[in-house]
Amino acid sequence: MSNSSRTAVVTGASSGIGAVYADRLAARGYDLILVARRADRLHALADKLSASHGIKTRVLVADLAKETDLADVEAVIRRDASVRVLVNNAGVARFSPFAASSVEDNASQIALNITALTRLAHAVLPGLVARNDGAIINVASVLAVHALPISSVYSATKAYVLQFSRGLQQELASTGVKVQAVLPAATATEIWSEEISGVPLSALEPSRVMSAEDLVDAALAGFDEGETVTWPSVGDEGLWTTFDAARAAIFAATQTGTPAARYTKA
Numbered sequence: 001m002s003n004s005s006r007t008a009v010v011t012g013a014s015s016g017i018g019a020v021y022a023d024r025l026a027a028r029g030y031d032l033i034l035v036a037r038r039a040d041r042l043h044a045l046a047d048k049l050s051a052s053h054g055i056k057t058r059v060l061v062a063d064l065a066k067e068t069d070l071a072d073v074e075a076v077i078r079r080d081a082s083v084r085v086l087v088n089n090a091g092v093a094r095f096s097p098f099a100a101s102s103v104e105d106n107a108s109q110i111a112l113n114i115t116a117l118t119r120l121a122h123a124v125l126p127g128l129v130a131r132n133d134g135a136i137i138n139v140a141s142v143l144a145v146h147a148l149p150i151s152s153v154y155s156a157t158k159a160y161v162l163q164f165s166r167g168l169q170q171e172l173a174s175t176g177v178k179v180q181a182v183l184p185a186a187t188a189t190e191i192w193s194e195e196i197s198g199v200p201l202s203a204l205e206p207s208r209v210m211s212a213e214d215l216v217d218a219a220l221a222g223f224d225e226g227e228t229v230t231w232p233s234v235g236d237e238g239l240w241t242t243f244d245a246a247r248a249a250i251f252a253a254t255q256t257g258t259p260a261a262r263y264t265k266a
């Protein structure tokens, strides 16, 4: 991924992981389209990165959980032939026991983490395939494979991101378009606040929390290595191989057409 006059779209670029992706992709020479709701943050970052890296930047102020804003962003990235990378990073966590959660919080997590991510990938993909070049980086979470009593909806949205990415990887295997799923563990960003997730950063064990800079640098190192599923904080890469082999084995074992003997005892 070292290109000049090519554009990367980063959603959720106004803070945290997305802001670091924007910085790192600018350093690799990409022009940027930065998307989020907070215009002041996006413009400050855009000005800084265009000054420091000599790239072109565009800001799209959009609430991706709102139909009209999402449609506007889709239209821009669908018709921009310079787009080579989409970092589908914007996401929200609302941690709460499901029965105590609000309808709005559940809907907003699904709208942003699933619907917006899917629609933006769909908007950008035909152009990438036509040019046989480019990448979609989907930011999932380690909670894609793990549910907590307060994360039923969030974990489910991230499981979607992982499976969506894996399906796309198979569809695009014979093209020059790459899809990477990134699964961060706890990362020091604003998501850890009373206002967003409901859990402040101070509630986390500091030794288990990665910086956003380390997270993005590790994820991009994985991308450069051609990884399709990247676990930035996992030292033993064999764990994922074993996990995925078990997943494939249980799927293969479902293909029998008959109930298992334990369910047919008289």
Ligand SMILES: NC(=O)c1ccc[n+]([C@@H]2O[C@H](COP(=O)([O-])OP(=O)(O)OC[C@H]3O[C@@H](n4cnc5c(N)ncnc54)[C@H](OP(=O)(O)O)[C@@H]3O)[C@@H](O)[C@H]2O)c1
Pocket (backbone or CB within 6 Å): 011, 012, 013, 014, 015, 016, 017, 018, 035, 036, 037, 038, 039, 041, 062, 063, 064, 065, 066, 089, 090, 091, 092, 093, 112, 139, 140, 141, 142, 183, 184, 185, 186, 187, 188, 189, 190, 191, 192, 196
């Ligand atoms: N931090 C972690 O521990 C962690 C772990 C695993 C996965 N992740 C994932 O990493 C991604 C980035 O999160 P982060 O940790 O960097 O959190 P963050 O600092 O809160 O960043 C979230 C970004 O998403 C944007 N956003 C939120 N709601 C939006 C909406 N309705 N429309 C458009 N943009 C919206 C925010 O910008 P505005 O508020 O300006 O709109 C912000 O730029 C998320 O997908 C998250 O699920 C994070």
